[in-house]
Amino acid sequence: MIREAAVFLYLLFFRIIFFVFKICCRRKNTVVFVVSFSDNPKCVAREIMRQGIRAQLIFLCRGKCIDDFKGQKVLPFETDNPVTIFLSAYHLATASVVFVDNYYGFLSVVHFKKGVRCLQLWHAAGAMKTFGLEDHTVSFRSKQAKRRFLRVYSHFDQIVVGSDRMAEIFSRSFHLDDKHMLRSGVPRTDRFYDRNYIRDSVNSITSRYGKKKKILYAPTFREGQGEPLQLSLDLDLMERELGKEYLLFLRLHPLDHLRYARERSGWSDDFVIDCTDWPDLNPLLCSCDLLITDYSSIPFEYALLHKPMIFYIYDFNQYQKERGLQKHYLEGLPGPAARSTEEVVSLIQRGAYDLNKIEAFAEEWNTYSRGHSSRNVVDFMRSAAPWLQSSTVSKPERDRG
Numbered sequence: 001m002i003r004e005a006a007v008f009l010y011l012l013f014f015r016i017i018f019f020v021f022k023i024c025c026r027r028k029n030t031v032v033f034v035v036s037f038s039d040n041p042k043c044v045a046r047e048i049m050r051q052g053i054r055a056q057l058i059f060l061c062r063g064k065c066i067d068d069f070k071g072q073k074v075l076p077f078e079t080d081n082p083v084t085i086f087l088s089a090y091h092l093a094t095a096s097v098v099f100v101d102n103y104y105g106f107l108s109v110v111h112f113k114k115g116v117r118c119l120q121l122w123h124a125a126g127a128m129k130t131f132g133l134e135d136h137t138v139s140f141r142s143k144q145a146k147r148r149f150l151r152v153y154s155h156f157d158q159i160v161v162g163s164d165r166m167a168e169i170f171s172r173s174f175h176l177d178d179k180h181m182l183r184s185g186v187p188r189t190d191r192f193y194d195r196n197y198i199r200d201s202v203n204s205i206t207s208r209y210g211k212k213k214k215i216l217y218a219p220t221f222r223e224g225q226g227e228p229l230q231l232s233l234d235l236d237l238m239e240r241e242l243g244k245e246y247l248l249f250l251r252l253h254p255l256d257h258l259r260y261a262r263e264r265s266g267w268s269d270d271f272v273i274d275c276t277d278w279p280d281l282n283p284l285l286c287s288c289d290l291l292i293t294d295y296s297s298i299p300f301e302y303a304l305l306h307k308p309m310i311f312y313i314y315d316f317n318q319y320q321k322e323r324g325l326q327k328h329y330l331e332g333l334p335g336p337a338a339r340s341t342e343e344v345v346s347l348i349q350r351g352a353y354d355l356n357k358i359e360a361f362a363e364e365w366n367t368y369s370r371g372h373s374s375r376n377v378v379d380f381m382r383s384a385a386p387w388l389q390s391s392t393v394s395k396p397e398r399d400r401g
Helices: 002-022 039-050 063-069 082-093 136-140 143-154 164-174 187-193 195-209 235-242 254-258 282-287 298-305 316-322 341-350 355-365 373-384
Strands: 030-035 056-061 073-076 097-100 117-120 158-160 213-217 246-250 272-274 290-293 309-312
Touching (some): 030 063, 030 082, 039 056, 039 063, 063 073, 158 373, 187 282, 187 298, 187 373, 213 282, 235 246
Parallel strands (some): 213 290, 246 272, 290 309
């Protein structure tokens, strides 16, 4: 009840000041990005600038994302600072195009001016977990909260998708029909078609960490774990069995990282590299030889590199019950599943991977992500907002594979 009351008061305040600012004339050259995950917004913003479009770009950022847009007009979003709330409401009320990349409660209480388009740049190219109205935790929320969710989703004019499979999941999760799906491909996948980017990434990581094979362990966030966070993958065992040949890069969710007591972990810096605070994970994805994950969305992009994956799902039954996974999760995995560290080590030592499965997985989930997704999204934006014109000749794109 306290949570719902706080949400209600915040949204009521936002609604009032948004309405006041909405009376102002819309600025026909303003594009606002509301950001929780910076990759897709950065790709689209770069493409807008590459095409020389005369537009003011404004970034309303949650958390640490504000550090990813230095040199741009950036504001913290969803804070308790009245000044930033006023400024955020002003920019949203007077924008021509609004990009969002997550669920944002403010959409439940605002109405954009006629002609304003709201595009959902969802932060994942595919889905292992359920989300939206299919999230198991929704059943514990109030009727008021569920109505708010539906009002938010109804504001998505188009949802950027990379595959028909993901379009179907969005339709179920947001209760929106197929006309809302923009089959442009997912902008953040473009870099995995850029041969120069991949080469530079590999050279950069190799020059820093040497030529040992590289494993990336990137578990998803789990609610309800105690403090300090205890990793379920036995890093000591991994080092004993694999340390001569491999390095292990550890990428925790930021919330998990805050609860992880390194001094109690006992792992060695000679084997484990904590890359949780790295601002950009993509160079490591291009460089690592193997991904270990669970219910994360990373495999959908990593599959484009045609490299092996292991799914460490030690808590599968519990996670399925409490959080929810997409139907046929196990059957659709592009790599072997393991329930213990011993199984993980054995799979690595035996090289028990099927690259044909990975290629099929990449094709299924990235049907429309072919290296030009950012351009496709911006082209659609210009068709939807024809007053956004180019003032310069666009620069050529980098070499694509």
